Amino acid sequence: MDIRTIVSGVFLFTGCFFMFVASIGIIRFPDFYSRIHPAGKGDTMGQAMVLIGLMIYEGFSFVSLKLLIIVIFILIANPTATHALANAAYVAGLKPWKKGDKR
Amino acid sequence: MSFVLTSIVMFLFWMLLSEEFTFILILSGLVSSLFVSFISHDLLFGRAIDKSDIVRVHRFIRYLPWLLWQIIISNFDIAYRALHPKMPIDPCIVRFNSELKSELGIAILANSITLTPGTVTVMANEKGDFVVHSIVKGDKALPGIDIQAKVKKIEGVMDV
Amino acid sequence: MFDVAAIIIVLAAALVLYRAIRGPMVCDRVLAVNVIGTKTVVLLALIGFIYKRPYFLDIALVYALINFIATIAFLKYREMGRLD
Structure with missing residues (x-):
């Protein structure tokens, strides 16, 4: 149990926690626009944390370079995809949920 | 110019993914990267690269730590x-006009708004109009002026 | 360590599957599928580390690309009614 394994484990489980919280948020939030918040933020951050944990475990090699490419791609692509989804719902005329409405 | 740059980038990417350096792999990588950049050399570097792009990349890298902290x-x-058991949310929709002009600046601002606390970009067009869904009403709803100022600073050189 | 993390991520994906089945609108379902896709990318990377086969990372990279393109293509189809 050296220090690198511990640091990578901390990153790994922090990321898992945020991804799990994002799933709970997607289930609990009342309407589509507020479900976008956990999908766009929690998932982006969660995957970055898990994959950075794997990079720390692996050390410097081709494998961690590939992991870095995946992290950077999802960091750019995931907010863009959620933005496209929100835009499609907005064009279709979906009204946002107001406080006091039924859940 | 864009053809050569695109094929160099494609070939480096091929080498990164293949991990082995045998003759047949290098040859096929060379052929396929030349073919890809022959088809689509205007996608990656649409216009000529000048000095202001390098300045902009430098400013974007200086902007990144703040963005990571916000995430x-x-x-x-x-x-x-x-x-939270009671789920303290009170959503509303905010419209505003940012004075950004370039596509890059608008894209960076839209993604930054999505990644900063409490707000998600719903719509953005090339005139700089933004529609933002915020999860709380009131003071925190309007996406900070400081994000706009920061992104404008990255974009800056383009207008000169 | 990796297997526990993989199990947590599978459970999270199963929770999102509820939204994909239940979701009142098409957009909710697409959102759920997109989120499951992101979790699958992480899961593939973890499987590569569990079984010590780094080739799984290539699959993860390609899956990330396909996931993004599928979401965008579906939304484009829904908005315009065609894909050309």
Whole structure:
């Protein structure tokens, strides 16, 4: 149990926690626009944390370079995809949920 | 110019993914990267690269630590709101006009708004109009002026 | 360590599957599928580390690309009614 394994484990489980919280948020939030918040933020951050944990475990090699490419791609692509989804719902005329409405 | 740059980038990417350096792999990588950049050399570097692009990349890298910090804060915000039994959310939609002109600046601002706490970009067009869904009303709803100022600073050189 | 993380991520994906089945609108379902896709990318990377086969990372990279393109293509189809 050296220090690198511990640091990578901390990153790994922090990321898992945020991804799990994002799933709970997607289930609990009342309407589509507020479900976008956990999908766009929690998932982006969660995957970055898990994959950075794997990079720390692996050390410097081709494998961690590939992991870095995946992290950077999802960091750019995931907010863009959620933005496209929100835009499609907005064009279709979906009204946002107001406080006091039924859940 | 864009043809040569695109094929160099494609070939480096091929080498990164293949991990082995045998003759047949290098040859096929060379052929396929030349073919890809022959088809689509105007996609990656649409116009000529000048000095202002390098300055802009430098400014973008200096902007990144602040963005990463905002991502961490927004995740704790989301975790608090999703796990709280009463779910303290009060959504509203905000419209505003940012004075950004370039496509790059608008794209960076839209993604930054999505990643900062409490707000998600719903619509953005090339005139700089933004529609933002915020999860709380009031003071925190309007996406900070400081994000706009920061992104404008990155874009800056283009207008000169 | 990796297997526990993989199990947590599978459970999270199963929770999102509820939204994909239940979701009142098409957009909710697409959102759920996109989120499951992101979790699958992480899961593939973890499987590569569990079984010590780094080739799984290539699959993860390609899956990330396909996931993004599928979401965008579906939304484009829904908005315009065609894909050309």
